[in-house]
Structures are given as C-alpha cells and as structure tokens.
Amino acid sequence: MSTAPAAGPPDADLSDVDRSDPAGRAWVDRAVAAVEADALRSADTHLLVYPLPPEWGVDLYLKDESTHPTGSLKHRLARSLFLHALCSGWITEGSTVVEASSGSTAVSEAYVARMLGLPFVAVMPASTSREKIALIERHGGRCHLVEHAADVYDEARRLAAETGGHYLDQFTHAERATDWRGNNTIAESVFEQLALERHPVPEWVVVGAGTGGTSATFGRYLRFRRHPTRLAVVDPEGSAFFPGWVAGDAATTGTPSRIEGIGRPRMEPSFLPTVVDRMIRVPDAASLAAVHHLERATGRRAGGSTGTNLWGAFRLVAEMVAAGRTGSVVTLLCDGGERYGRTLHSPDWVAGQGLDCAPYAAVLEEFAATGRWPG
Known part of the structure; x- marks a missing residue:
C-alpha cells in the first residue's frame, strides 16, 4: 500500500507567489492621475481655416498643435x-x-x-x-x-x-499607445470640430510620418467610424517611409531627414502602411517654400513638417479644383517656427544646405492665384 509524500513546510510551497507592491502601485496611481490632470488642464487645439478663394468650393483646415503646453503635436x-x-x-x-x-x-x-x-x-x-x-x-x-x-x-x-x-x-x-477609437484623440477632435462646417467629412486628411503614430490613429479611426475620408501621408527627401510603402517592404535609407519631426532612415514599426491611401514625396525645398508661404498668407511661422503637410494638402486641393469637386481637406500645423530660427528660418542655413526654394515658391504663387498645380 502506497502513501502520499508528506507535505513540506509552508515556506517550501512555491505554488503561490505574491509580488504585489502596494507602495509602488500607489505611486503609479498618483503618476497616472498627474498625466490625466495635465490632459484636463489642456484645452483642445484650434482648427484653423486656411484662406482659400471661396469660389473654389474647397475648404482647407489646419489643426494647430503648436498650442499644446510643450508647443507641438x-x-x-x-x-x-x-x-x-x-x-x-x-x-x-x-x-x-x-x-x-x-x-x-x-x-x-x-x-x-x-x-x-x-x-x-x-x-x-x-x-x-x-x-x-x-x-x-x-x-x-x-x-x-x-x-x-x-x-x-x-x-x-x-x-x-x-x-x-x-x-x-x-x-x-x-501606434499602440494611443486609443485610436476615440477618447479625445486628434482624429476624434478633428471630426467633432468639423461638425458644423459646410463639408464636415473631409475628402482628405494629410499628415506626415515620424513614428507613424498619427497616421495610424487617423487611418484606424476613419475605418472605425466608417468615414469615406482618405488618408494621405507626406514624406520628405531621403526618408524610408515612401519607398517602403511603394515597395511593400521594410525599407531603409540610412539618411537623416532635414525636416525635423518627420522622415526616418528606416520604416519604423509604428508605421502602418495598410491604413494609408496615398503617399506623396515632398522635396525639402518645397517644404520650406510652403512654410514661408504660410507665414505670408496667415502671419503664422511654423516648423518644416507643417510645410511638408501643406505642400501635400495644396496639391490635393488643386486636384479637387481641377476636377470640379467641392469638399474639405485637413492637415496639421505641427509646431511653431521659433524652434528653427537657426535652421530652416535662417537664409544662411538654407543656402548652406544647397536648397533652392524659388521654383517651389513660384508653384505656390501660381496655385494661390489660380488653383492650378503644374502637370
């Protein structure tokens, strides 16, 4: 007759391990509350109307993310x-x-x-x-x-x-840290602010890609809310996002971007190419020309990524005008230009980079006057 082995002493039982840390959990609770309180103190950012001729029938909006406490998206x-x-x-x-x-x-x-x-x-x-x-x-x-x-x-x-x-x-x-279904994301905010506009559901949303988080948020939100809006991602020179999206692989270029905040030397894991409807590669000189055009048209000085966004948005507006379509386009004013006084807003820096903005400035002047975009 067999007998069960005698039970060991209580301190040898490893079937129940408690690693709870009440003091540590209390600190985390306070930290989460502090971050949430910061969000509650921060009013939503403005959705600005960009001045386009009303007869075009197309409205362009800039979500001004420069008004956050730290000045950027x-x-x-x-x-x-x-x-x-x-x-x-x-x-x-x-x-x-x-x-x-x-x-x-x-x-x-x-x-x-x-x-x-x-x-x-x-x-x-x-x-x-x-x-x-x-x-x-x-x-x-x-x-x-x-x-x-x-x-x-x-x-x-x-x-x-x-x-x-x-x-x-x-x-x-x-791409996974943000609740893209809503919860006061930038995408939900944009659509709430457009609710009383004449074209409340935009034809295009235009964003750049740095991590890919913003494009992932917009792309998922558009599908979740079943909006017909399409997502365009603009990409500066040398960045891996555009060639990776076109080829359908994880491209690398090894090239740093002169347009700070967007463009990467590799296709980042947070970038979701499957939610992007169109990609537009924008020359760096075109981004700078668009930044300067924005300042002349509105008095607002912005960073280079805003110029990249605007170049893509202007191009899409011109396509809508040429096709006789009415509607709206939304893009982002990502940050203020005061951070770039020694770079993109410095003529010496621009010249030192070998950037000639004049041809692109001419394109924008023609667009502003006629709504046309070159071939």
Missing part, C-alpha cells in the same frame, strides 16, 4: 507613451526614462518626466536644432547626442539598460 504622444508604460508596469518610482528622438517628442517627454519627478535622457542626432536641445534641458531633460541618426535606437536601449530604466521607444509603441 508630440505632447499628445508623450502623454500616451507615459500612460502606456505606467499602466504596463514598465515605469515605476525613480525610473530613468530614455527616448530616441529627433527633438519635439523629447521636449514633451521631458515635460512629463519632470512632472512625475523622473530623470529623463533624450538620445538624438547631433544635427538636432540648438533650440530643441535648449527646450529639452529647460524641462529638466538631459541630451545625449550621437553622430549618426541610425544609432539612436541601440544607444537608447544601452542607456536604459545601464541605468536600470525604461526605453519608451516611440518608434515601436506610438
């Missing part, structure tokens, strides 16, 4: 990334937060990190504008510069591991 992303990491248990009290960023995302993340009392390190190319570096440091962040743009990912991972911290990794997590 990336303020939304920073909040989402921190909430995602906090609620996933990746950031805890005292964590060093590390990011690979070309500038604006890091500015916003430094703001959130300081709000939570966390150290923040931004890994970025040495070519990043001095103005953006100063903004990151003003918000308490530390800038770690690398010579080659393609090195930011591995260096950010190394620093996070070295400090026992967390690498936010915007280029992987941007």
Whole structure:
C-alpha cells in the first residue's frame, strides 16, 4: 500500500507567489492621475481655416498643435507613451526614462518626466536644432547626442539598460499607445470640430510620418467610424517611409531627414502602411517654400513638417479644383517656427544646405492665384 509524500513546510510551497507592491502601485496611481490632470488642464487645439478663394468650393483646415503646453503635436504622444508604460508596469518610482528622438517628442517627454519627478535622457542626432536641445534641458531633460541618426535606437536601449530604466521607444509603441477609437484623440477632435462646417467629412486628411503614430490613429479611426475620408501621408527627401510603402517592404535609407519631426532612415514599426491611401514625396525645398508661404498668407511661422503637410494638402486641393469637386481637406500645423530660427528660418542655413526654394515658391504663387498645380 502506497502513501502520499508528506507535505513540506509552508515556506517550501512555491505554488503561490505574491509580488504585489502596494507602495509602488500607489505611486503609479498618483503618476497616472498627474498625466490625466495635465490632459484636463489642456484645452483642445484650434482648427484653423486656411484662406482659400471661396469660389473654389474647397475648404482647407489646419489643426494647430503648436498650442499644446510643450508647443507641438508630440505632447499628445508623450502623454500616451507615459500612460502606456505606467499602466504596463514598465515605469515605476525613480525610473530613468530614455527616448530616441529627433527633438519635439523629447521636449514633451521631458515635460512629463519632470512632472512625475523622473530623470529623463533624450538620445538624438547631433544635427538636432540648438533650440530643441535648449527646450529639452529647460524641462529638466538631459541630451545625449550621437553622430549618426541610425544609432539612436541601440544607444537608447544601452542607456536604459545601464541605468536600470525604461526605453519608451516611440518608434515601436506610438501606434499602440494611443486609443485610436476615440477618447479625445486628434482624429476624434478633428471630426467633432468639423461638425458644423459646410463639408464636415473631409475628402482628405494629410499628415506626415515620424513614428507613424498619427497616421495610424487617423487611418484606424476613419475605418472605425466608417468615414469615406482618405488618408494621405507626406514624406520628405531621403526618408524610408515612401519607398517602403511603394515597395511593400521594410525599407531603409540610412539618411537623416532635414525636416525635423518627420522622415526616418528606416520604416519604423509604428508605421502602418495598410491604413494609408496615398503617399506623396515632398522635396525639402518645397517644404520650406510652403512654410514661408504660410507665414505670408496667415502671419503664422511654423516648423518644416507643417510645410511638408501643406505642400501635400495644396496639391490635393488643386486636384479637387481641377476636377470640379467641392469638399474639405485637413492637415496639421505641427509646431511653431521659433524652434528653427537657426535652421530652416535662417537664409544662411538654407543656402548652406544647397536648397533652392524659388521654383517651389513660384508653384505656390501660381496655385494661390489660380488653383492650378503644374502637370
């Protein structure tokens, strides 16, 4: 007759392991509440009407993201990334937060990190504008510069591991950190603000791609709400998004973008090509010409990515005018031009880059006067 083995002492029983940390959970609760409170303090951004001749029958809108507390579209992303990491248990009290960023995302993340009392390190190319570096440091962040743009990912991972911290990794997590179904996303906000306009459902939404998070949010939202609106993504010179989308593969170029905030040397994991209806490659000189055109037309000085957006939006408006279609187009004013005083708003910098904006300025003047776009 067999007998069951005698039970071991209670401290040998490993079938029940409790790793709860009430103090740590309480800190996370306070951190999440602080990020949510920041969102509640921030009023929605304006949807500006761009001045087009009314007889064209096409309305163009700019979602002005420069009015966020940290001055750019990336303020939304920073909040989402921190909430995602906090609620996933990746950031805890005292964590060093590390990011690979070309500038604006890091500015916003430094703001959130300081709000939570966390150290923040931004890994970025040495070519990043001095103005953006100063903004990151003003918000308490530390800038770690690398010579080659393609090195930011591995260096950010190394620093996070070295400090026992967390690498936010915007280029992987941007598309999943935002609740694209609504919850006051930029897409939901745009459609609510258009509700009383004469063309409340736009024919096109035009955005650039840096992480791919904004295009993923808009593309998914359009399908979720069953809107017929199409999504166009504009891409600057040398970026991997356009060739990757065309070829249907994960392209790499290894080329840093002169248009800060958009364009990447590789096709980032957060970019969802399947939700993009059309891609438009925009020459860097055309982006700058459009920025200067915006300032002449509205008095608003913006960053280069806004110029890339506008070039694509103007082209689509011209196509609608040529086809006799009425409707609306929406794009983004991503950030203000004060961050680029020594670069794209400096004639010496533009000349040093070998950029000739004059031919593109002529295209925009012709478009403004007639609604036509060259062949």
